[in-house]
Structure formats: structure tokens, C-alpha cells
Amino acid sequence: YFVEGPVPANGEVQLSGDDARHITKVMRGAPGDRIIIVMEEKAYEAAVESVSPEVTAILQTEITAQVELPVKVTIACGLPKGDKLELITQKATELGMHALLPIEAERSIVKWDASKAEKKTGRLRKIAKEAAEQSHRTHVPHIHTPCSFQALLEHIPSFDAVxxxxxxxxRSSDRTRFADTVKRLYDKDSILMVFGPEGGFSEAEVSRLRSAGALFTSLGPRILRAETAPLYALSAFSYEYE
Ligand code: SAM
Known part of the structure; x- marks a missing residue:
């Protein structure tokens, strides 16, 4: 369970809302049960002390095993249709994504107005939190609200590699193998990986990304669906850095 910090000196932590409901109703939690609590990106074993009406737990030992990828991979992807972004959020969180930045790309078929963006982003944040809990991560990926292509370019300087x-x-016969690209990124702390929407990138977007210094890569000879491509890339990072 992810709980807002700071870590209390006496180790006593209160869980309320969905977390308390999950412990009491789904897990049928009782005093003495062990749970895992993450505060300030550190995981702790904790013992449930009381369950009604809120849950109180006492932090015990810190779990030092590292579950996060050593490189922070932010996924920027063209807004896809339907609920594909929900699938990307859930699976990419399981695979170690650091943050998600949806982009209103030229060929994105859907556009979100402000109220839809707020509602959808809220739902994606909930999915990311649940997936992070399921995967025992210590970091919940930040889900940005969709941004313009121009705003994406403005994000670039804050990353070590794009x-x-x-x-x-x-499609090129002398394509860069993604495995080689991943190996070259070993010493980077933060990476932005950019993916097009279903219709791919426009020529203008490609040339603006090139001018911004991005490195272009293939993900193998088969063309993957917009929702498969980020998951393939994150799987490769997980495989290489396991
Ligand atoms: N409509 C495009 C076409 O026919 O060429 C395909 C776009 S693909 C469905 C969506 C995005 O996934 C692409 O813009 C790219 O970012 C990524 N992608 C899919 N397969 C890829 C591959 N084999 N290599 C590199 N990127 C790929």
C-alpha cells in the first residue's frame, strides 16, 4: 500500500479509504497480519494493529531489495483510440515505466477536451497505483495530462537521452537493433521514449524530433500496434537490466 510520507518516528501508519477497504473487505485483514507499506519510495514490512474503522499498522523492517529499473524510462506516446491508454498504463507500470506522457500527435484520431482529460487522467492514475501495488513497486508512475507536441519538445532537455x-x-535494412540501443543507455539516469499513435508520426514531427537531438531506433522488423510498442521497449529494458 502506498501511503503519503513523511515516515512517522513511532512507525505508526494510518490507512483509510480504498486501502483500508481493501485490507478489511478484500483481504479480510486482522490484527497481527503482515502487509507491505511504501512511503517515500521505500518499502516496509508492517504489522496490522487495528482494523476499525481505519487500519493502523506499525512499520517494522525496511525491505531493501531493489525492484525499480536502474534507468527512469518515461513513455511519451501519441494519444491512442479507446481504452488503449489504460492498457498501456497498467502493463507499462508492471514493466517498470517511470512516468507516462500522452501526446496530442498530428495523427492522433482522438482529442481530449479539458474535462475528459481530467477524468481520464484521474482514472489512469488509479490504474497506475493499483498496478504498482500489484507489482510490489516502490514508485507509482506519474501520469501527465496529455500535452501538445510542442510541449513534448520542451520536456526533452530534462532527460539524459531521448x-x-x-x-x-x-523498415530499413541497416536498422539499429533495439538491443544495441538499450545497451548504450546503461549510464543514463533518465530516458524519454517517444512512440507515435496508430497512424505513426508525421514527417514534420519526425524532423522536429531529429532537430531536437533524439536518437531514432527500430523495435525489430515487425510493425507493432501503438499499445504493443511501449510494452516491447520496456520489456527489453527489464530484460537487459534485470
Ligand atoms: N501506421 C504506421 C505504419 O504503418 O508504418 C505504424 C504505426 S505503429 C502502429 C505506432 C507506433 O509504434 C509507431 O509510430 C512507432 O512509434 C511504434 N512502432 C511500432 N512498431 C515499430 C517498430 N517495429 N519499430 C519502431 N517503432 C515501432
Whole structure:
């Protein structure tokens, strides 16, 4: 369970709302049960002390095993149709994504107005939190509200490297293997990986990303669906850095 810090000196932590309901109703929790609590990106074993009406637990030992990827991979993807972003959020969180930045790309078919963006982002944040709990992560990926392509370019300087998964690179006979790209990123702390929407990138977007210094890569010779491509990339990072 993710609980807001700071870590109390006496180790006594209160859980309320959905977390308390999950412990009492779904897990049928009782005093003495062990749970895992994450505060300030550190995981602790904790013992449930009381369950009614809120749950009180006492932090015990810190769990020092590292579950996060050593590189922080932010996924920027063109807004896809339907509920694909929900699938990307859930699965990419399981695979170690650091943050998600949806982009209103030129070929994104859907556009979100402000109220839809707020509602959808709230839902995606809930999905990310639940997936992070399920995967025993110590970091819940931050889900940004969708931004324009221009705003994406403005984010670039804050990353150590920017990689664009580009379909035309996949079609090229001398394509860069993604495995080689991943190996070259070993010493980086933060990476932005950019993916197009279903219709791919427009030529203008490609040239603006090139001018911004992004590195273009293939993800293998097969063209993947917009929701598969980020999951393939994160699986490769997980495989390489396990
Ligand atoms: N409509 C495009 C086409 O026919 O070439 C395909 C776009 S693909 C469905 C969506 C996005 O996934 C692409 O813009 C790219 O970022 C990524 N992608 C999919 N397969 C890829 C591959 N084999 N190599 C690199 N990127 C890929």
C-alpha cells in the first residue's frame, strides 16, 4: 500500500479509504497480519494493529531489495483510440515505466477536451497505483495530462537521452537493433521514449524530433500496434537490466 510520507518516528501508519477497504473487505485483514507499506519510495514490512474503522499498522523492517529499473524510462506516446491508454498504463507500470506522457500527435484520431482529460487522467492514475501495488513497486508512475507536441519538445532537455521508436527505421535494412540501443543507455539516469499513435508520426514531427537531438531506433522488423510498442521497449529494458 502506498501511503503519503513523511515516515512517522513511532512507525505508526494510518490507512483509510480504498486501502483500508481493501485490507478489511478484500483481504479480510486482522490484527497481527503482515502487509507491505511504501512511503517515500521505500518499502516496509508492517504489522496490522487495528482494523476499525481505519487500519493502523506499525512499520517494522525496511525491505531493501531493489525492484525499480536502474534507468527512469518515461513513455511519451501519441494519444491512442479507446481504452488503449489504460492498457498501456497498467502493463507499462508492471514493466517498470517511470512516468507516462500522452501526446496530442498530428495523427492522433482522438482529442481530449479539458474535462475528459481530467477524468481520464484521474482514472489512469488509479490504474497506475493499483498496478504498482500489484507489482510490489516502490514508485507509482506519474501520469501527465496529455500535452501538445510542442510541449513534448520542451520536456526533452530534462532527460539524459531521448529515443524515438520509428516505424521507418524498422523498415530499413541497416536498422539499429533495439538491443544495441538499450545497451548504450546503461549510464543514463533518465530516458524519454517517444512512440507515435496508430497512424505513426508525421514527417514534420519526425524532423522536429531529429532537430531536437533524439536518437531514432527500430523495435525489430515487425510493425507493432501503438499499445504493443511501449510494452516491447520496456520489456527489453527489464530484460537487459534485470
Ligand atoms: N501506421 C504506421 C505504419 O504503418 O508504418 C505504424 C504505426 S505503429 C502502429 C505506432 C507506433 O509504434 C509507431 O509510430 C512507432 O512509434 C511504434 N512502432 C511500432 N512498431 C515499430 C517498430 N517495429 N519499430 C519502431 N517503432 C515501432
Amino acid at each position: 529515443i524515438v521508436a520509428y516505424e521507418d527505421e524498422a
